[in-house]
Amino acid sequence: MRRFLSSVLAVVVAVLAAEGLLRLAFPKQIFFHCDFTNGVHMPDRDYGFRWRPGYEGIMRHPDGVYAPVPLRLNEYAFRLPVASTNAGPGALRVLLLGGRSMMFCFGFPDRETIAGRMADLAPRPLVVQNATSAGIDLYRNWHLAREQILAFKPDVILVSIYKEDPFFLGEFAPEFTRLPPPPGTPEQLFILWDGMVSGRSPLVHRLGRHHDTSYLLYGLCNLQTRYLDARADVVRWFRRHTARAPAPDRPQGMTAFLRHIAASPVTGGAAVGVVLLPQMNKPPDLYAHLVPLLPEEMPVANLHADLIHELSRYPWVADGHYGREGNERIARALLDHALRLDAARKGRPPAAVPPPAP
Secondary structure, three states, X not given: OHHHHHHHHHHHXXXXXXHHHHHHHOOHHHOOOOEEEOOOEEEEOOOEEEEOOOOEEEEEEOOOOEEEEEEEEOOOOOEOOEEOOOOOOXXXXXXXXXXXXXXXXXXXOHHHOHHHHHHHHOOOOEEEEEOOXXXXXXXXXXXHOHHHHHHHOOOEEXXXXXXXXXXXXXXXXXXXXXXXXXXXXXXXXXXXXXXXXXXXXXXXXXXXXXXXXXXXXXXXXXXXXXXXXXXXXXXXXXXXXXXXXXXXXXXXXHHHHHHHHHHXXXXXXXXXXXXXXXXXXOOOOOOOOXXXXXXXXXXXXXXXXXXXXXXXXXXXXXXXXXXXXXXXXXXXXXXXXHHHHHHXXXXXXXXXXXXXXX
């Protein structure tokens, strides 16, 4: 009996020690746990699920990164448009498409999002419509946003690419009208519990919203994700450092899909540019294999290559999402990209984005 009690005590001490070491080694920002009040998503026959038009509620990170923040979605289920203070009927109209939760800007009120900072920093009248849906890939995003694009009538569309968006587009070429299959698991329909909604794993749902109270428990809940991320990093490292390593799989259909967006009657002749979004802890050449496949006539802003060293000095939140400083810096780059696209469309020099305050 004494040996059994000693073993139990040793296990308890080891668990507490591991918990303490993890809390000392990692900042609170490692956690990603975004919640919304009920009703933010709704089932959809064609897409599996979609964000709910006219939703009003709150989003928050229970881990303490953010306090509850009001969230409103418009009649097309996207965040509300933001405008510069001097915007009028002749304002430049910029629409943001793609980029998943990075461009949706979890946890930030409208004026502190990338779209909001673009409007506040604009040197000329500007209205920005964020037509990005968190958790939804670029292809679904394009189909879900078509009515929003028609209604907004943008002058410029910035198409953001993040992570694995390009790698399945060939399945839908050449017409890009076929809808993707709906999500295959109930978890992707954002199971409800404890008055909130989240898209985490089944184990997390069983444990409830306090699954991340313990760093050790949080790590156990995410073992599979961490293993897959680590394996991908190892494979990428060997490909870069082995002369005979096979080239990365090239996304098929990316060029055709971007040209499809630009030529679609939905976009109404808007100037279309591409944005390659920064990703935390990835090498500057992350998109090197993708850039040659983008349409030659379509201007590209490779923000990962341009900004990742600078952004690494700023705090990232919620498992690799941009913080306030990151939103600000990315907003400046996107605003400059949009102004250049509009100027090229009109054949005149672009307006200058004001420098950051010292």
